[in-house]
Amino acid sequence: MNGRAHLDAGAPHAATVTARTQESPGIFTLQLRLDDATAQAAYRFAPGQFNMLYLYGVGEVPISIMSDPEERDLIGHTIRAQGRVTQGLAKLQPGDKVGLRGPFGRGWPLQEVSGCDVVLVTGGLGCAPVVSVIHYVLRRRERFGKLVIVQGVKHAEDLIWREQYDRWAKLPDTQVLVAASEGAAFWPWHVGRVTELFGLARFNPECAVAMMCGPEGMMRAAADSLLGRGLPESRLYLSMERNMQCAVGRCGHCQLGGAFVCRDGPVFNWGEVKALLAHKGF
Amino acid sequence: MDAQTAVKPRVAVHKFSSCDGCQLALLNLGEDLLALAARVELVHFAEAGPLDPDTEVDIAFVEGSVSTPEDLERIQQVRRHSRMLIAIGACATSGGIQALRNGADGAEWVARIYSHPEAISSLAHSTPIASHVKVDFELWGCPVSGPQMLAVVNALLLGVTPRANADKVCTECKRQGYPCVMVSRGVACMGPVTRAGCGALCPGLGRDCYGCYGPAENANTDALATQFDHLGLEPQAIVHRFQSINSQAPVFLAAADKARMGCDE
Amino acid sequence: MLTQPDPAGFLPHARLRSLIAALRDRGYRCLGPAAENGAIVMRELDAEEDLPRGLQAEQGPGHYRLTQDPYHRYFAWANGPQAIKPLAFAPQESVWQVRRDAAGALQFEATPPAVQALAIIGVRACDLAALALQDAHFLRAGRVDAHYAARRERLFLVAVQCAEPAATCFCASTGDGPTPAAGYDLALAELSDGFVAAAGSDAGRAVLAALDLAPATTQQIEAVRQQGVAAAAAQTRRLPGRNLRDALMGRLEHPRWDAVAARCLACGNCTAVCPTCFCHAEMDVPALDGESSRHQRMWDSCFGESHGHLHGFNVRPDIRSRYRQWLTHKLATWHDQFGRSGCTGCGRCIAWCPVGIDLTEEAAAITEGAQP
Numbered sequence: 001m002n003g004r005a006h007l008d009a010g011a012p013h014a015a016t017v018t019a020r021t022q023e024s025p026g027i028f029t030l031q032l033r034l035d036d037a038t039a040q041a042a043y044r045f046a047p048g049q050f051n052m053l054y055l056y057g058v059g060e061v062p063i064s065i066m067s068d069p070e071e072r073d074l075i076g077h078t079i080r081a082q083g084r085v086t087q088g089l090a091k092l093q094p095g096d097k098v099g100l101r102g103p104f105g106r107g108w109p110l111q112e113v114s115g116c117d118v119v120l121v122t123g124g125l126g127c128a129p130v131v132s133v134i135h136y137v138l139r140r141r142e143r144f145g146k147l148v149i150v151q152g153v154k155h156a157e158d159l160i161w162r163e164q165y166d167r168w169a170k171l172p173d174t175q176v177l178v179a180a181s182e183g184a185a186f187w188p189w190h191v192g193r194v195t196e197l198f199g200l201a202r203f204n205p206e207c208a209v210a211m212m213c214g215p216e217g218m219m220r221a222a223a224d225s226l227l228g229r230g231l232p233e234s235r236l237y238l239s240m241e242r243n244m245q246c247a248v249g250r251c252g253h254c255q256l257g258g259a260f261v262c263r264d265g266p267v268f269n270w271g272e273v274k275a276l277l278a279h280k281g282f
Numbered sequence: 283m284d285a286q287t288a289v290k291p292r293v294a295v296h297k298f299s300s301c302d303g304c305q306l307a308l309l310n311l312g313e314d315l316l317a318l319a320a321r322v323e324l325v326h327f328a329e330a331g332p333l334d335p336d337t338e339v340d341i342a343f344v345e346g347s348v349s350t351p352e353d354l355e356r357i358q359q360v361r362r363h364s365r366m367l368i369a370i371g372a373c374a375t376s377g378g379i380q381a382l383r384n385g386a387d388g389a390e391w392v393a394r395i396y397s398h399p400e401a402i403s404s405l406a407h408s409t410p411i412a413s414h415v416k417v418d419f420e421l422w423g424c425p426v427s428g429p430q431m432l433a434v435v436n437a438l439l440l441g442v443t444p445r446a447n448a449d450k451v452c453t454e455c456k457r458q459g460y461p462c463v464m465v466s467r468g469v470a471c472m473g474p475v476t477r478a479g480c481g482a483l484c485p486g487l488g489r490d491c492y493g494c495y496g497p498a499e500n501a502n503t504d505a506l507a508t509q510f511d512h513l514g515l516e517p518q519a520i521v522h523r524f525q526s527i528n529s530q531a532p533v534f535l536a537a538a539d540k541a542r543m544g545c546d547e
Numbered sequence: 548m549l550t551q552p553d554p555a556g557f558l559p560h561a562r563l564r565s566l567i568a569a570l571r572d573r574g575y576r577c578l579g580p581a582a583e584n585g586a587i588v589m590r591e592l593d594a595e596e597d598l599p600r601g602l603q604a605e606q607g608p609g610h611y612r613l614t615q616d617p618y619h620r621y622f623a624w625a626n627g628p629q630a631i632k633p634l635a636f637a638p639q640e641s642v643w644q645v646r647r648d649a650a651g652a653l654q655f656e657a658t659p660p661a662v663q664a665l666a667i668i669g670v671r672a673c674d675l676a677a678l679a680l681q682d683a684h685f686l687r688a689g690r691v692d693a694h695y696a697a698r699r700e701r702l703f704l705v706a707v708q709c710a711e712p713a714a715t716c717f718c719a720s721t722g723d724g725p726t727p728a729a730g731y732d733l734a735l736a737e738l739s740d741g742f743v744a745a746a747g748s749d750a751g752r753a754v755l756a757a758l759d760l761a762p763a764t765t766q767q768i769e770a771v772r773q774q775g776v777a778a779a780a781a782q783t784r785r786l787p788g789r790n791l792r793d794a795l796m797g798r799l800e801h802p803r804w805d806a807v808a809a810r811c812l813a814c815g816n817c818t819a820v821c822p823t824c825f826c827h828a829e830m831d832v833p834a835l836d837g838e839s840s841r842h843q844r845m846w847d848s849c850f851g852e853s854h855g856h857l858h859g860f861n862v863r864p865d866i867r868s869r870y871r872q873w874l875t876h877k878l879a880t881w882h883d884q885f886g887r888s889g890c891t892g893c894g895r896c897i898a899w900c901p902v903g904i905d906l907t908e909e910a911a912a913i914t915e916g917a918q919p
Contacts, residue, residue: 281862
């Protein structure tokens with residue numbers, strides 16, 4: 001997609017877990033390095049793309065890449081232990097081996113948005129496909145306007161990367177809005193639905209781009225709010241999740257209308273998918 | 283994670299009220315069973331030799347239904363001694379063929395059949411294992427298939443949940459290239475509401491599936507019963523289609539009850 | 548072209564065996580129609596005597612019976628449940644495997660299929676049109692599927708004009724039949740005493756040349772043309788239009804979806820017999836010794852539970868949304884993906900649906916009143 005090196009031809013490539021972090025009771029981060037040093041050095045990805053991670057004997061899962069695209073030594077994935085493969089991945093320790101194919105799909109439209117405010121709206125683990133955008137923007141701070149980070153979680157303890165949100169909140173021209181539907185002791189942010197925070201986001205709708213990732217209901221509400229404040233539809237993007245097994249637009253599971261989410265997405269412009277998002281079952 | 287150096291998981295195979303057919307499915311694996319035996323420690327498997335029913339195990343396979351007062355006590359004991367409990371076969375997952383008595387007067391049957399009915403000690407109902415204790419995974423089928431058993435053990439050895447396949451028998455039937463017997467022969471095949479796993483054994487031999495793997499997900503028994511009627515089955519015959527090996531599986535039980543209403547009309 | 552005199556030849560019935568022999572001489576394994584389990588299936592062909600002469604396929608919604616053909620023709624059966632699809636897009640195969648050593652290191656390797664040159668005798672115009680769509684999907688530029696490509700490039704296709712369409716056929720309305728127009732190596736049209744034969748590829752021309760046939764006469768060519776016209780006219784079913792995209796996508800909440808969901812078994816038979824359906828699932832089959840694992844793919848269906856499975860959520864939990872996914876993909880969003888509908892009018896989904904749901908009837912009911 002980005003014209004750079006791909007590791008997607010057929011079988012996965014062996015990779016080693018170099019670090020593992022438990023982010024919350026059900027969420028963990030694996031840092032991976034491809035065993036083939038040349039492949040690792042050539043590996044490039046665009047924020048918003050994903051890899052297929054393979055667990056020996058069990059299968060593959062699509063996982064978005066959360067590391068900094070400028071980081072050349074490691075490929076980071078933050079994962080919720082939910083299904084067969086991810087529960088198994090959760091048990092891996094540094095030194096263990098996995099398979100990796102990627103990167104796949106269309107990432108966030110970062111080249112198109114320089115000079116503008118960047119509004120990021122995420123829910124739950126939807127923050128993972130977007131965090132590499134934050135890294136990207138912070139490394140090229142002068143190219144962008146305001147950075148607004150809105151993140152919602154169900155329970156306060158579901159929030160991962162708390163220190164990072166604290167750190168980002170202190171940066172100039174950066175606004176961090178976090179909400180938990182259920183708070184906890186010492187919860188410094190909003191208690192309630194994340195949708196209640198959209199009105200507080202400070203950005204210039206005439207020169208802003210918004211990127212969303214999270215539950216579809218939340219994204220629909222965020223779209224209503226952002227479009228209602230005058231953001232043009234052409235500047236509203238979202239990352240979709242569907243069942244991706246092959247990652248190359250072949251197996252058919254991830255179809256969303258005529259689009260193969262793995263190939264044509266996972267990042268879409270709002271206008272491309274809004275009609276189908278209004279119907280359950282696509 | 284390293285299977286070679288890890289301590290071998292201890293495995294038990296317990297029998298409750300059943301015909302032993304599911305244990306045979308495991309025994310019939312032959313060489314595969316030997317390969318498996320190299321990776322697990324079979325501590326209790328009466329059909330194969332080892333006997334140690336009360337020992338602590340990592341994985342207990344339970345064949346059979348709870349059908350006698352003794353079963354009732356023993357299943358609690360098995361559960362206490364097992365880290366994972368896997369129910370295998372129609373008896374263990376739905377009560378089995380013997381659960382046909384659940385809708386009848388079992389005592390009267392016993393009195394008619396046995397010369398000394400007082401020597402028979404059985405519960406009024408035959409029930410699946412999950413009605414009594416927590417079951418970690420269920421493998422349906424009468425009997426279960428060997429490859430399915432191996433897939434379960436392999437998954438557990440890899441430290442992950444076994445893969446559940448609740449798709450219809452039709453999916454396996456079409457992958458094998460068998461023409462649909464319902465369409466080409468007009469026979470009342472249960473495949474479209476029955477859970478896959480057998481490899482479409484019966485349609486592969488040109489006959490109809492009789493539902494021994496129990497209900498599939500989203501089993502549209504109403505639509506199938508309507509088609510059975512179009513194929514010329516009498517209401518009583520439709521009841522019998524659903525009231526067979528897995529008569530007490532809730533989806534089949536409801537379908538049989540609905541078809542029975544047609545018998546009364 | 549079958550309906551133009553040059554360079555078509557005439558293959559008398561008695562010489563059909565020489566066609567099979569010519570294909571075998573060129574190293575092709577030959578598959579052709581056989582009657583099995585009450586249906587026409589593609590099986591190994593040892594001699595022309597194996598061809599089921601004198602059979603017709605009586606088809607209707609949820610109904611398929613072999614009957615006698617009064618004219619004792621070889622190809623009077625319209626079609627069977629499968630033709631080319633399983634021979635190019637395998638129902639189940641390994642795509643790669645991985646070895647794990649004692650230290651846990653992984654070594655991945657491709658598992659290319661063992662492929663033999665294969666001639667299929669008796670494919671239909673609808674099958675060829677469907678194969679062109681499978682090609683568009685699996686051989687997409689820049690993302691060619693190696694397994695499909697390996698099988699596909701060694702296929703030799705002998706198409707036969709349909710003279711006896713079944714009641715379920717509607718290729719005339721999709722524009723894909725009944726006379727094969729493209730995509731074949733050889734095309735045959737059966738007349739009372741033999742076949743008009745035409746080549747559609749260099750491989751086909753070579754086989755035809757080896758047969759050294761007398762040229763087809765103008766009368767024979769005309770008979771073939773008329774036979775095609777009559778077969779099209781005999782078709783009783785049709786789709787309401789060639790492009791139903793907007794009509795269907797504008798009716799996603801039509802009550803008919805509920806009505807058809809009440810009848811649908813969600814068994815996936817329609818997707819399995821559909822010659823254009825391409826969905827497949829991937830899964831691992833680990834070896835018992837713990838040292839290797841095969842990564843397999845197998846035909847999957849949008850009617851199955853796992854098709855819409857996400858991390859802890861199912862996009863299509865009910866039959867209504869699954870049937871709607873199937874029909875809107877086939878007849879609507881296929882246009883976005885491949886520039887045409889995904890239906891070539893073979894009628895298999897109608898005949899092989901155990902409860903006889905009729906795609907043409909559902910499409911008509913849902914799009915009724917829509918602007919064409």
